[in-house]
Amino acid sequence: MVLRADFYQRPALVVARELLGKFLVVRKKNGRVVAKMITEVEAYDGIRDKASHASRGKTARNAAMFEAGGIWYVYFVYGMYEMLNVVVGRKDYPAALLIRGVEGVHGPGKLTKTLGITRRFNGLPASRVTGLWIEDRGVRVPRSAIKTSPRIGVAYAGPVWSKKHYRFFLVRHDSIRT
């Protein structure tokens, strides 16, 4: 089942947990469809989140974060890597989830490279139409399989926001059944 806009248009921390165990699906140029289970995400929640690109207001780059949930926010960093986020929450409340890992691919930069995801998806809906979407394939994730930690690479955000447990990841993959 393809996740629809109403799934995303809820609080970031709620959607973040529920995204674990869902499948990121991409239709490649050759028509082939690749689906991989999401295993690691990070939340960026609101304008007051000092680690978020949106903390200093709306710019050309982060505009997608201010839209209603259900679209992609893809940006380019370090001269090399595309970062894939899905926008969540309501319109004009900037929030997004960075997809950091899927099964077999650990790291947001590697993930986009492996799956061929680039900024061309920025601002587009997560749907079959655009060729990049997320599905619920019935995987049940027990709460005990989810761990949290501070987000990676956000020391600049100061002592409060850099330490929030906004990173969610799966452990004990073998305990998860379809």
Add this chain to the structure above:
DNA sequence: TAAGTGATCTCT
């Protein structure tokens, strides 16, 4: 541990 890489943002 540090370099690589270029878009983006914040000053001049």
Add this chain to the structure above:
DNA sequence: GAGATCACTTAA
């Protein structure tokens, strides 16, 4: 326009 920074990765 210039300079600093950066939600990363890899090789050492």
